[in-house]
Amino acid sequence: MESVQNAQSPFASNLGQDGGPDGAAALRAEATTLLRALVGREDAEFHDGQYEAIEALVRGGRRALVVQRTGWGKSAVYFVASLLLRARGAGPTLIVSPLLALMRDQVAAAARAGVRAAAINSANQLEWQDISARLEADDVDVLLVSPERLNNPGFRENHLPELIRRSGLLVIDEAHCISDWGHDFRPDYRRIRHLIEQLPPSVPVLATTATANSRVVKDVEEQLAAGGEEVFTIRGALARDSLRLGVLRLPSPRSRLAWLLTHLEDLPGSGIIYALTVSGAEDTARLLQKAGHKVLAYTGRTDPADREQAEAALKNNEVKALVATSALGMGFDKPDLGFVVHLGAPSSPVAYYQQVGRAGRGTPNADVLLLPGSEDRDIWEYFATSSMPAEGPANAVLRELADGSVLSTAALETLVNLKRSPLELLLKVLAVDGAVERVTGGWRGTGQPWTYDRERYERIAAARVKEQQAMLDYENTGGCRMEFLSRQLDDPAAAPCGRCDNCAGRWFPDDVAAEATDSAGQALSRVGVDVDPRGMYPTGMDRLGVPVKGKIKPDAAISTGRALARLTDLGWGGRLREIFGPGAEETPVDQALLQGCVQVLAQWGWRERPVAIVSVPSRTRPQLVGSLAQGLSELGRIPYLGALQLPHGGPSGGPGGNSAFRLASVWEQFAVPEGGAEWFAANPGPVLLVDDVADSRWTLTEAGRTLRLAGAESVLPFVLALKA
Structure with a gap:
């Protein structure tokens, strides 16, 4: 592989200054004119390596990998190269782009440069026919597609062969996703190797990323080299001079939220507050909004239209911040983003650098602050879902x-x-x-x-563990923080920044206002989340011996229930993770937990008070569930009828699994407590059904169906923890 730092043209020795319309001088002049139109500045010039990459693609038809920091201008390379190639008779550029937000920004940037761009993704299916017609009319210079689209049968069979035949340039954006070692490994990105193999040898290929260490670079180079082609790699310094990094350790989620309440308005401009979980982002946004701050939540649960509006609000400085999960990550482009704050650390320095790289792209200064939590490792473990098959x-x-x-x-x-x-x-x-x-x-x-490639998957899993430790090392380092992150990316230019809290001293305050602490404490003590009832049976249950299909009948359905909290919540979630964590000792419910549950019941707002309490028999936490049901009965003065019976030995298998198997494991496994049917007949009204954790909700659904068939007027599920 040919690799360059601060690259000079790989063709310089073979080119004259005036070598015809495609000579070096003429091509550079043409490219510079396009660059200035793209950025809207008549004095714009190429950064080191930008033109060299463009020339490699346009004159050499080469395969190139560009590893440069966020904000360096990787998109300028492929937009300018696309227009130059189109002017020379090439077909449209195909860009594989991972996120809708990134696609939207790329289409907008293309339009500013006079590039006719279109995107095909899951959010604009109604436009596909029009885009296909535009491609047929050669009215598209750049087509952006998601990697998942490459495996869509209709797209793969009806559009991809023609696109491959006509394509003038293939671009893989966020190319670290190609690699098993990349921090955002997505299987569909590995499909790109097969796409490259199908391209005519004359079609150039460009891969770009801002976050790749040496292992990832080598992995991506090997996949770009499909068919034996040489790869030209341009790798620049990855450190960002504009970023001022810091780490502030605070003792609890309450103190971290209180700090944010106290100092959010002190942070420069507008920015992003990252949280590790959806519930954490939503709860934080709610708290800040209640205190009068203009913020919006941005998570995987946010409606696509609302996401787009939130992105626009941040870009237009209409809000102080978006409180986001990693759903707002690669590709979001706001050059003047003033700050990034993390409430809890991502699980690797590379993922962290990817997110903080949103800030300071077009400004000389931006503040980046990490507020790590003692619960971070628990959350990493909770979300540790392998991207490799078992x-x-x-x-x-x-x-x-x-x-x-x-x-x-x-x-x-x-x-x-x-x-x-x-x-x-x-x-x-x-x-x-x-x-x-x-x-x-x-x-x-x-x-x-x-x-099954066990060695490969074990190697990748071990790398994930190493990345987590490196993130903890970043938090605790006494050296330069930017240098630490740069070394994690194997940046040979890594050096002390002179700006971070370790280099120049703490630049952020650590005081917390008393009223902010009170507000944060109240927010974290908030109890009660809905447990939505199941409405439909899984498809194909007859294959598992369960004779149901379609909608659950009203006379067998349960009502919307409540949980004390989600396992991922910042407040009660921490206590619940302790209770349900691996190896935790099983004990009766404590008074603090019981009083929290009583608060949920008091705030429920049910139309009719329950006439009885019934519990789900627990194989792993019988003391916890039984004492919770008994305690609610005594405090609420609601008769406790006991636990459901298990006439056939109880559910088969362990917790978890998919809906179909989970329903099959609990189907017709329950019976009402002795005397329950007679009680329901004599005391019509709702029954409170108590359990420890709701995950698939099929245990609650089937237990509730059993109670309804025995005469319960309605069933109100109540659980300590909701897994979702």
Whole structure:
């Protein structure tokens, strides 16, 4: 692989100054004119490496990897190269781009430069026909597609072959996603290697990223080199001179929120506050809004239209901050973003640098502050879902698809006990490996042999553990923080920044206003979240011996329930994670927890008071559930009828699994406590159903159905913890 630092033209020795319309001087002049139109400045010039990458693509038809810091101008490289290639008769550029927010910014940036751009993604399906017509009319210079779109049967069969045939340039943005070592590994990105192999040799390829260490660079280079082509790599210094980094350790979630309440308005301009969980982001946004701050939540639960509006509000400085999860990550472009604050640390320095790199792209100064929490490692572990397949489920999927039949994901759920998201991820991995393929109607096996690569997956899992430790080392380092992050990215230019809290001294205050502490404490002590009832049975339950389908009948359904809190909540979530954590001792409910539950019941607002309490028999926490039900009964003066009976031995299997298998494991396993039916007949009204944790909600659904069939007028589920 050819690699350069602060690159000079790889073609300089072979080019004259006036070598015709495609000579070095003429090409650079043409490229500079396009650059100035793109950025809107008549004095704009290329950064070191920008023109060299453009020339490699336009004159050399080469495969190039550009690793440069956020804000360096990687998009300028592919937009200018696209226009130059189009002017020379090439077809449209195909850009593989990972996020909707990034696509929106890229389309807008392209328009400013006179680039006719369009995007195909899950959010604009109604526009696909128009975009297809524009492509046919050669009215598109740049087409952006998500990596997942490459595996859509309709797109793959009807559009991709023609795009490959006509494409003038292939761009892989956020190319670290190609790599197993990359911090944001996505299986569909690995499909790009096959896409590259299908391209004519004359079509140049560009991969770009701001976050890649040496291992990731090597991995991406190997995949770009498909077919034996040489890769030209331009790698610059990754440190950002504009960022002022700091770490502030505070003793609790309450103190961190109180600090934010006290000092948010002191932070420069507008920015992003990152939280580790959806509930953490939503709770923080709610607290700040109540205190009068203009902020909006931005998470995976935010409606796409609301996300777009939130992005626009931040770009237009209409809000002080977006309180976001990692859903607001790669590609969000606001050059004057003044600050990034993290309430809790991401699980790797590379992921952290990716997020803080949103700030200070077009300003000389931006503040970056990490407020780590003692609960961070628990949350990392809670969300530690592997992006590699487990051997047992993988082989189970392949067995079910071995006969060539086409099965939908929903049908596979009744055959393989994996939840929908892990199952879809597993199918993508198997598809990239060539063992299955997505077709109209679902998935089918290809017949190609597949072997579980245990060594590879164990190696990647070990790398994740190492990354977590490195994040903890960043928090505790006494050296330069920017230098630490740069070294994590194997940046040879890593050096002390002279600006961070370790280099120049603490630049942020650490005082917390008393009223802010009180407000934060009240917010964190807030109790009660809804537990939504199941409305539909999973598809194909007859395959598992359960004779149900479609909607759950009203006379068998449960009502909307309540939980004390989510396991991921900042407040009560910490206590609940202790109770339900691995190896935690099982004990009766304590008074603080019981009083919190009483608050939930007091705030429930039910139309009719429960006439009885029934508990779900717990195999792992019988003392906890039984004492909770008994305590609520005594304090609320509601008769406790006891736990549901298990006439057939109780649910089979352990907790978790997908909806179909979970429902099958609890189906007709419960019976009402002795005398329960007679009680319901004599005392019509709601029944409070008590359990410890709600995950799939099928235990509550089936236990509630049992109570309804025995005569309970309605069932109100109540649990300590909600997993979602």
